Amino acid sequence: DAGVTQSPTHLIKTRGQHVTLRCSPISGHKSVSWYQQVLGQGPQFIFQYYEKEERGRGNFPDRFSARQFPNYSSELNVNALLLGDSALYLCASSKKTFGINTGELFFGEGSRLTVL
Amino acid sequence: QQPVQSPQAVILREGEDAVINCSSSKALYSVHWYRQKHGEAPVFLMILLKGGEQKGHEKISASFNEKKQQSSLYLTASQLSYSGTYFCGTEILTGGGNKLTFGTGTQLKVEL
DSSP, rough: OOOOEESSEEEOTTTTOOOOEEEOOOOOOEEEEEEEEOOOOOOEEEEEEEEEEEEEEOSSHHHHHHHHHHSSOOEEEESSSOOOOOOEEEHHHHHHHHEEEEEEEEOOOOOEEEEO | OOOOESEEEOOOEOOOOEEEEEESSOSSSSEEEEEEEETTTOEEEEEEEETTTTTEEEEEEEEEETTEEEEEEEOOSOOOGOOOOEEEEEEETTEEEEEEEOOOOEEEEEOO
């Protein structure tokens, strides 16, 4: 079975631009969560979606938004990019939403964003 | 709200044991443990649920003290493959949604 797939794997943007990152969860998983990981730090929670609804949001500005599609894939959008947005963006899928016997998160390899 | 992990880093010789601690200031629903090798995605190790249920791997064990909001990961008879950064993730139920928040990580290096 295919794991969690993310695209693109690497991208370079300039300040002020917009970026869209994509994630396809494992087949049968209805939950997708997004994390930002800066080098040397733990993943920081951005969003969780379950059954196409937002179920959790981290402490990120409104420049960050996401959505989940009927096939459970997801997009993370970041507007007005700042240098500090440079990071590895990880997507994780799971069968259930947080708080209901969540179980294991399966992470994708991530999208590495560099903002110049 | 980020859980605090200790130690920040540890170096072991193959076969030695290690304990990694994770503590939170919030009431926890569950604690997750993941290991991330350099340049790779985090990989699930263990989940501990409120109420004592534990799910994970045979060679790695963990405890969850609900009263103290603390968890410890026990690595016994370490192997070279145990090297990596270990993260605990704390699951908190809030009125504004549920969150799984990861700690700052513990770098573990196992040497011959």
